[in-house]
Amino acid sequence: MKNPDEQGFYGEYGGAFVPEMLYPNVAELQAKYLEILAQADFQQELQQLLHAYAGRPSPLYYSGYLSAKYGGKIYLKREDLNHTGAHKINNALGQILLAARMGKQEIIAETGAGQHGVATATAAALMGMPCKVFMGEVDMARQAPNVARMRMLGAEVVAATSGSRTLKDATNEAIRYWINNPEAYYLIGSVVGPHPYPDLVARLQAVISAELLEQVPAHSGRPLPDKVVACIGGGSNAAGAFYHYIEQPDVQLIAVEAGGKGIASGQSAATSQLGSIGIIHGSRTLLMQDADGQIIEPYSISAGLDYPGIGPMHAHLISSGRAQVYSINDDQALAAGVALSRHEGILPALESAHALAVLPELDIHPDDITVVCLSGRGDKDLQTYLDYLHIND
């Protein structure tokens, strides 16, 4: 299912399990989001921004290198070419227009890799709204270029110092700030959190597959791809890339999680394989937890995938068998990122590199059409890549 039921459930996953302090906020958003999203002037303004400001449609690029190596025709959906360098801007622009129409005057967000933080800071600058971005201390260090970009854009970056000091904790801090400042608009960065966020973000990211519906036939002469591949942190780029294909059973949906140092290593973020059903950030979904329901701190080299849950839509797609899930370890992702840089001249984000690295594990037929969502560019990860290559030694 593309969209949840009225209570925000995709099968048994989803819902809005928030403390009473946030009930009015979530209820207001639930009551308004579909109506505002459907307004002609909202859509017109959003489409205009996506086009003239963010640079959409993002190209579909045929990769000769990947096709020769892994078989069939492999295309990259170039979300890395969007303004600010990732798919996150699609969501940030949509939600900030929504916030403005709801009369909100302050924006808050969480970020892992910093791409959502940069996208939100950008959208807030554009709209002239003050913006606070919560980011785990560990992520601030490993994604330092994005911290600098957010500050340059006028946002305040607030360090989350609790727990594992990564995306989960940044989200906790954003939610706590929201409880204390209920007038703020919480611009969540992935298909996670209480209903209606998963559906709201999925609808705003759906532009990715909406474009594919035209681009795939134009490039390949066939109406549908055989496989669509995307990485999953919370799952927003995957939700966007899958969205218009979910009800097309012939299209294989392939979700790639971060294996970290290996699924069995105790240092992993492969949520759907290591997780079980529970509640995280207001949503019932699959999450990594111990026997007492304590959330386990995940690990991945990629800050954007270093999250112990997945969006409820993906929990449903995966557990119903509609999507297949793979996990890719740090070193596989790094190697795939280096290979794409060296052979195609495209430096992918570490998150996106996880999606690329799954290609050798797939059963690709010679006449298959495969689309990989290249969710973002890798400038923010240069230091990590260079360390891996020992180029700075």
Place this chain on the structure above:
Amino acid sequence: MTDLQQFIQSKKEGILNIFFTAGYPHLDSTLVIARQLAAAGVELVEIGMPYSDPLADGATIQQSSEQALRNGMNLAILFEQVKQIKEETGLRIVLMGYLNQMLRMGEERFLQNCRDSGVDGLIIPDLPMEVYQSQYQELFGRYQQAISFLITPRTSVERIRLADRLSSGFVYLVADNSITGKITDDFSPRQEAYFKRIRDMQLTSPVLIGFGIRTARHFRAACRFAQGAIVGSEFIRQLSGGVDDEKIRRFVKNIGRKP
């Protein structure tokens, strides 16, 4: 009527409910603290089940939870400790925790453990009233567990009435739009107007005020509008240097003192 309600109704006013985190500052502090509170005249306590991601809690309770988990606290140990506290002190015990802790154990098993160890009721901030009503009300009743729902300055009249109807312990009046542990010296006029508005609604459930209660002035003010109040973060701050029975006795005496 649940035991908890009966107790609160029989006391009527000036009820001091002290919150502390199980397993903090040391794993076996839970029982020591409970004994001292009982000795100081406290009759109702709220014991926090430490959680990794306590969304409604500020830094003080977060840190106490992290420490408790590092100390090895878990639900099996907690239920053992609660059982001992109940047997030794007869305190009324409310557990406060997050929905995932109950789900993970299995709702029924969790509630059964609560009953068997002598827990009187639960506070689960992220359990929505509607979900309780449609899925859990009967089960809570079966295991004699009283639930207490939160209301805030932004809760609609309709939802306040719902919280009143569904709560089988007390209505937990959250003093401000905030997470726990906010530090102020006095309630603001805006807060007092809100307390008065709730008092004037004449709810059928008893009402206790919590979040940010840290001085005798807060406690007295709260007692003008409600049956009592809950002191959490400020009590936990008293424990950071270790459990000192004289300090606990003085704290309880001081909070409850007459002007």
